[in-house]
Amino acid sequence: MRDVAVIGIGCTTFGEKWSSSFRDLFVEAGALALEDARLSGEKIDAMYVGNMSAGRFIEQEHIGALIADYAGMATRHIPSTRVEAACASGGLAFRQAVIAVASGMEDIVVAAGVEKMTDVEPGASTDTLTGAADREWEGFVGATFPGLYAMIATDYMHRYPLTREQLAQVAVKNHYNGARNPIAQFQQEITIDTVLKSTMVAEPLRLFDCSPITDGAAAVIVAPLTRAREFTDTPVKVLASAQASDTITLHDRRDISTLDATVAAGQRAFRMAKLAHKDIDMVEVHDCFSIAEICAIEDLGFCRKGEAGKFTADGETALDGKIPVNTSGGLKACGHPVGATGIKQVCEIVQQLRNEAGKRQIDGARIGMTHNVGGTGGTVAVHILGRA
Amino acid sequence: MVGIITYGVYIPRYRIKVEEIARVWGANASDISGGLGVFEKSVPDLDEDTATIAVEAARNALNRRHVNPDEIGAVYVGSESHPYAVKPTACTVGEAIGATPNMTAADYEFACKAGTAAIQTCMGLVKSRMITYGLAIGSDIAQGAPSDALEYTAAAGGAAFLIGRDDPIATIHHTCSYTTDTPDFWRREGQDYPRHGGRFTGDPGYFRHVEGAARLLFDQVGTTPKDYDHAVFHQPNAKFPQKVAKNLGFKPEQIKSGLVVPLLGNTYSAASPIGLAAILDTAKAGERILVVSFGSGAGSDAFDIEVTDAIASDKFRHNAAPTVEQLLEKPIYLDYARYAKHKGKIVMQT
Numbered sequence: 001m002r003d004v005a006v007i008g009i010g011c012t013t014f015g016e017k018w019s020s021s022f023r024d025l026f027v028e029a030g031a032l033a034l035e036d037a038r039l040s041g042e043k044i045d046a047m048y049v050g051n052m053s054a055g056r057f058i059e060q061e062h063i064g065a066l067i068a069d070y071a072g073m074a075t076r077h078i079p080s081t082r083v084e085a086a087c088a089s090g091g092l093a094f095r096q097a098v099i100a101v102a103s104g105m106e107d108i109v110v111a112a113g114v115e116k117m118t119d120v121e122p123g124a125s126t127d128t129l130t131g132a133a134d135r136e137w138e139g140f141v142g143a144t145f146p147g148l149y150a151m152i153a154t155d156y157m158h159r160y161p162l163t164r165e166q167l168a169q170v171a172v173k174n175h176y177n178g179a180r181n182p183i184a185q186f187q188q189e190i191t192i193d194t195v196l197k198s199t200m201v202a203e204p205l206r207l208f209d210c211s212p213i214t215d216g217a218a219a220v221i222v223a224p225l226t227r228a229r230e231f232t233d234t235p236v237k238v239l240a241s242a243q244a245s246d247t248i249t250l251h252d253r254r255d256i257s258t259l260d261a262t263v264a265a266g267q268r269a270f271r272m273a274k275l276a277h278k279d280i281d282m283v284e285v286h287d288c289f290s291i292a293e294i295c296a297i298e299d300l301g302f303c304r305k306g307e308a309g310k311f312t313a314d315g316e317t318a319l320d321g322k323i324p325v326n327t328s329g330g331l332k333a334c335g336h337p338v339g340a341t342g343i344k345q346v347c348e349i350v351q352q353l354r355n356e357a358g359k360r361q362i363d364g365a366r367i368g369m370t371h372n373v374g375g376t377g378g379t380v381a382v383h384i385l386g387r388a
Numbered sequence: 389m390v391g392i393i394t395y396g397v398y399i400p401r402y403r404i405k406v407e408e409i410a411r412v413w414g415a416n417a418s419d420i421s422g423g424l425g426v427f428e429k430s431v432p433d434l435d436e437d438t439a440t441i442a443v444e445a446a447r448n449a450l451n452r453r454h455v456n457p458d459e460i461g462a463v464y465v466g467s468e469s470h471p472y473a474v475k476p477t478a479c480t481v482g483e484a485i486g487a488t489p490n491m492t493a494a495d496y497e498f499a500c501k502a503g504t505a506a507i508q509t510c511m512g513l514v515k516s517r518m519i520t521y522g523l524a525i526g527s528d529i530a531q532g533a534p535s536d537a538l539e540y541t542a543a544a545g546g547a548a549f550l551i552g553r554d555d556p557i558a559t560i561h562h563t564c565s566y567t568t569d570t571p572d573f574w575r576r577e578g579q580d581y582p583r584h585g586g587r588f589t590g591d592p593g594y595f596r597h598v599e600g601a602a603r604l605l606f607d608q609v610g611t612t613p614k615d616y617d618h619a620v621f622h623q624p625n626a627k628f629p630q631k632v633a634k635n636l637g638f639k640p641e642q643i644k645s646g647l648v649v650p651l652l653g654n655t656y657s658a659a660s661p662i663g664l665a666a667i668l669d670t671a672k673a674g675e676r677i678l679v680v681s682f683g684s685g686a687g688s689d690a691f692d693i694e695v696t697d698a699i700a701s702d703k704f705r706h707n708a709a710p711t712v713e714q715l716l717e718k719p720i721y722l723d724y725a726r727y728a729k730h731k732g733k734i735v736m737q738t
Contacts, residue, residue: 122586184530197417 003225005235006388008037009347014216014335015185020055022116023070026159027346029217029220029340029360030071030112033355037221042074044221045106047080048096050089050113051339058116058130071315082111086132088287089242090115090342091372091381094145097222098241098383107223111342129338132375134249138295138341139337146210146289148201148250148376153291156257162294168195170290171208171333172327173318178333180359183344185214185335188319195290209290214335219345220350225388233322234354239275241386243266246348249379259377262299264305269369269382270301277301280384282324282352284345293317296371297325300382319360327352327360342372342381348383390511391696393455393521396448397710398441399545399652399663402431403719404727412724413535420540424729425626429543429653431722431730438467439477441546441658442527446529449523449548450485454559456683457486460550462548463493464509466502466526466657470495471588475576481525487720492519499573500622501683502526502549503657508563508689510551520688521552528656533581534733543653547661557699558668558677561692563611566600571621573684579615584684593686598622598632601688609638609692617675620663622644622682624654632680637686645670651716657683662692666712671695 010032012025020028021240026049028202034041036243038290049067053061068080080373083093090113097111131141131149156162172192178184198207228235244264250256270276283300287293302323303311317325328334328348331341349368351357357365367386373379405428407417421427422583429534434439442465451456472475478493496502503526510522527546532538551560553599572593575582585593596620606612619642626649633643646663652722655662660681667677672695679691698704728734 016591018588118588199416204413 008221012029017215025217033219050093086374088374111218113343115337115339146202149289162309174332179331209335211331218335235388237388240269240273245351261380265382283369300372345370391559394453398444399715432544445546445548460487460520464506465494500685501681504681504689519629545655567687568735570686597688601690605690619678623649669711
């Protein structure tokens with residue numbers, strides 16, 4: 001297997017992008033990534049694009065061909081593949097691109113993610129997202145994603161010492177980081193009070209515990225590590241790429257407060273990279289809801305089960321903490337265009353490793369991790385990236 | 389010079405508080421009031437509709453200044469709640485004020501800006517000397533679906549402006565419009581309630597068009613915000629006009645007199661016209677007013693208006709009709725059940 005490096009990244013701003021269509025978004029992100037890698041489009045051998053539900057959000061399927069076409073690559077007939085794993089679509093697209101290069105089948109490969117979510121009403125987007133759960137056993141009986149994660153939160157708070165204020169601190173910390181990220185949907189800081197006084201969505205989760213509906217796209221370009229310096233002075237090596245699955249329904253899990261797929265993917269990634277937790281300088285986790293970040297940092301092993309609330313409240317996940325979590329602002333503040341999120345996480349870690357993260361830069365960052373979840377944990381992708 | 393010869397307003401006596409609506413739907417009233425800057429809204433009586441409200445407003449206008457009804461050559465009523473899909477409200481109004489039959493009439497619909505579109509039409513007919521006077525009315529019993537965000541603000545009211553040449557109480561120096569095809573809010577034939585694109589109604593809808601029309605007018609007239617004593621912007625809630633005023637460079641004092649939405653609600657086609665009327669209620673000769681309406685779909689009409697000496701002359705009897713402030717006094721509060729009855733939300737056996 002060949003070593004793989006990220007040689008270029010590009011990301012649109014995230015938000016309610018009324019004046020940008022689906023294709024505007026991925027063309028912009030792709031162009032930014034090509035520019036970053038000082039590449040022209042004819043060097044691209046293949047593309048993988050993460051997208052959850054263009055079919056329902058914009059009534060467009062066949063996304064692989066659409067993207068190749070609008071990226072100007074259809075006339076070269078390159079392979080272009082859509083990857084779908086709900087909110088983990090981006091993470092899996094990145095993994096497919098890495099595998100394609102590692103295998104020797106392709107050299108220069110784009111991994112992109114895109115979602116245009118604001119063309120439909122909020123009720124319709126909530127229902128579309130419910131498709132990431134089991135429609136027959138969960139969706140049809142009324143469960144929504146806020147509802148499912150509220151069940152996780154309720155179970156967790158019943159069993160472990162997590163206070164409402166500690167849970168709110170996840171959002172406060174992520175908004176603090178988002179306020180330092182020029183692409184973030186929400187760039188204002190908030191207080192614990194902001195979270196506790198916001199509208200109740202699904203007990204105990206309030207509005208500010210939830211990631212928003214977002215338009216956005218992100219793209220990265222991967223190449224064999226041996227060729228990386230043809231394109232960039234600051235290549236970032238893919239140290240591990242892991243993926244795991246679990247039951248799609250929450251109620252079939254061994255333990256609904258532990259995402260076993262996160263545990264499995266995390267362990268595989270650490271083994272593959274031959275690294276330990278102390279080696280990781282920062283991690284982008286999938287905080288679709290505040291409780292998801294609490295579970296993620298435990299399930300990845302950055303603190304013990306039941307201790308993430310205190311760990312967060314003690315500032316250990318802040319920019320200057322023991323393990324900075326979601327320096328980008330996470331899904332909460334950066335926004336969550338579902339198919340793009342997994343790629344945006346890679347972009348953030350690459351920026352950190354290149355020392356290009358501005359006011360949210362982690363000094364001396366050498367190794368970072370991404371954690372991307374589909375649904376309530378039916379799919380998880382974990383990647384470890386390091387300075388090459 | 390074309391201008392406003394007289395004006396009149398009508399607002400039903402009934403009100404419902406935002407907290408009463410929130411109580412029924414289990415919503416947080418202070419969040420809603422705080423977010424919208426609206427605390428209560430007007431509700432029509434059982435037998436009030438867009439036509440009766442338009443007639444009341446027209447009569448209030450003519451009470452202030454008598455003109456020969458035969459000289460009113462046009463009546464236009466702007467509304468998104470005309471009682472008939474086919475059969476003009478404007479004919480009912482024309483008949484009620486004695487202006488029929490030698491007049492032209494039509495109903496207008498352009499979401500919340502049909503009333504100002506009527507003013508523009510009358511200006512054109514007056515300027516071209518096709519008519520002596522034209523009556524332009526914005527009147528609505530606004531619809532908002534139960535529990536929808538619109539229900540907290542959708543109100544009832546009307547304002548009528550008689551447009552003419554001779555001795556106006558306020559001269560309209562200029563008007564211009566900013567119009568695009570933007571689907572931010574709509575109601576199809578046969579549907580009871582409008583639908584909307586949530587926050588899409590904000591930046592791409594309201595703010596783009598209101599700011600666009602205002603800046604177009606500043607360019608064409610050569611004015612800046614500080615040239616105006618007062619400004620009124622379409623007021624679907626209190627936050628939007630306050631924000632757009634700030635974006636354009638107006639001070640809060642400049643929009644204070646015309647900001648009637650907190651205790652009135654959004655009267656749709658009547659919203660910016662009632663705001664203009666509230667300003668005229670206290671304005672002095674020489675004061676300059678900017679009016680910018682907004683209608684979803686979407687467009688804005690901007691007006692550069694200057695109050696004349698005639699507003700204080702004997703010919704204009706301001707006290708002969710109630711002011712906006714007087715119309716907002718002594719409300720009769722309804723609970724949700726009676727409100728539902730007034731608004732026809734309870735379907736009676738037929």
